[in-house]
Amino acid sequence: MKNTPDYKKIYSDIINIQYPEKEEMCRIFLSKENLSVLDVIQINKVLFNTNSSDNTQFNQRHRSYDVSAISHILDYQKKYQLNNSQLAKHFKLSRNTITKWKSKVLG
Structure with missing residues (x-):
């Protein structure tokens, strides 16, 4: 059994309480049965x-990707x-990360 947070419930609550005006923009994601890592991002x-470079850099260090996202x-x-x-620039990843993924997935 996989122990993962219920992102759908978490983001639904955040939208209902703090950002009801953004509900329409997020509806496509929340209508899915399961949210992928890329959906959460x-x-x-x-x-x-948030466009702060310090905040973006901090958050980037704590991202993790599952096999389907990779x-x-x-x-x-x-x-x-x-x-x-x-590709690294588009997804805001390291080139080394992509190379590592390729060697593991394709190799």
């Missing part, structure tokens, strides 16, 4: 919209024919 951007990111790279630097 997108909802976070919509709700909190596969989605690597598929995105193939679909749009991006190199590792372009």
